[in-house]
Amino acid sequence: MTLDLSTASAPDSRADPADVLVKARGLKKHFPVRKGIFKRQVATLQAVDGVDLDIFRGETLGLVGESGCGKSTLGRTLLRILEPTEGEIEFDGIDVNRLGARGLKAQRKHMQIVFQDSVGSLDPRMKVKDLVGEGLAIHGIERKRRNHLVLETLERVGLSAESAERYPHMFSGGQRQRIGLARALVLRPKFIVADEPVSALDVSIQSQVLNLLVELKREFNLTYLFVAHDLAVVGYISDRIAVMYLGKIVELATSDDLFARPLHPYTQALLSANPEPIPGRKHQRIVLRGDVPSPIDPPSGCRFRTRCPIAQPICAEVEPLLEDHGRSHGAACHFAGTKIPETPSVLA
Ligand SMILES: Nc1ncnc2c1ncn2[C@@H]1O[C@H](COP(=O)(O)OP(=O)(O)O)[C@@H](O)[C@H]1O
Ligand code: SF4
Ligand SMILES: [Mg+2]
Secondary structure, eight states, rough: OOOOOOOOOOOOOOOOTOOEEEOOOOOOOEEEEEHHHHEEEEEEEEEEEEEEEEEEEEEEEEEOTTTTTTTHHHHHHHHHHHHOOOEEETTTTEEEEGGOOHHHHHHHTTEEOOTTTTTTTTTSSOOOOHHHHHHHHHTTOOOOHHHHHHHHHHHHHOGGGGGGSSSSGGGOOOHHHHHHHHHHHHHHHHHOOOOOOTTSSSSHHHHHHHHHHHHHHHHHOOOOOOOOSSSHHHHHHSEEEEEETTTTEEEEEEEHHHOOOOOOOHHHHHTTTTSSSSSSOOOOOOOOOSSHHHHHHHHSSSSSTTTTOOOOOHHHSOOOOOEOOTTTOOETTTTTTTOOOOOOOOTO
16 A cells, blocks of 8 residues: 555745755764673674765755665764764754763754654653653753643644643554654754654555644744655655665755656665656666665675676775765766666566
């Protein structure tokens, strides 16, 4: 079943490329792999491995890639929920890496995260008003003002005042995502990482939540990093899209340009897996071989080469960098723009 976006409203971007809200340079997040009773480090898992990214104030930047490509790790590292292994992060002109505990706490108000089931991971014995107001309490907002802000925010996400006195298990999946959004929004952040916010929802509910995200963005002047593995969802809501593969950004372009002119073979394969044909394009089916390789021992040169239908010897030797191919459309491939052949249906 595919997502019905016919009722969804289009994104409304007021993004200005000269106004960068979040900036990452050379960002890496590696996890140690430990073994044995002494927990000796035996290897390193390169979940995010050298990402340069600008997120413009007011835009929705989509981040797409198969499961395990490092999307969630990138989102969390940008917010310093995870400590970066290397690299720089700037948020609204502030060097996030240099912030101490107190500075980071103050900064957190401005940068929030919403997960696939944000509310499901929280204490089920807490009432919605306490779940939503928790961040305000942490920031020392007194009860009366807190209650006012909680009710106002619940209303903004489409939940009644009575919801405040209920418990999370009394709500449907879509409503729980609204509670998760209220929990983030109540702090009036500037930036929200929405990590697969609709992936666990019924298709019929997905467009309602996507619409709400678009409305809230407009109303509260938000900037989003919108993470999903489904290119149709990402393409709908995003102004620009970054495609991630094995810890690296392999393509970055406006949504329109990415769909019209996918330059990287991985993007072409993701697009071909999209059940909705793109108007004006012959619908191709490209089947990738195997799974995403382990980020513990990624392939040399181009990390995509073990699955790339057009790989050449140079791809094993030289790592392709993200280069501009016009209209700020970047792709990291030695043969960017080569149309990859459709997989014969007998193999598909
Ligand atoms: N806390 C962690 N410790 C060790 N490895 C992790 C941790 N979090 C994620 N990983 C690994 O990092 C890689 C990227 O994961 P993730 O960022 O969750 O990808 P995605 O969100 O694209 O599915 C995966 O191989 C995953 O197993
Ligand atoms: S650099 Fe080579 S292996 Fe990598 S995507 Fe391009 S053609 Fe494929
Ligand atoms: Mg994830």
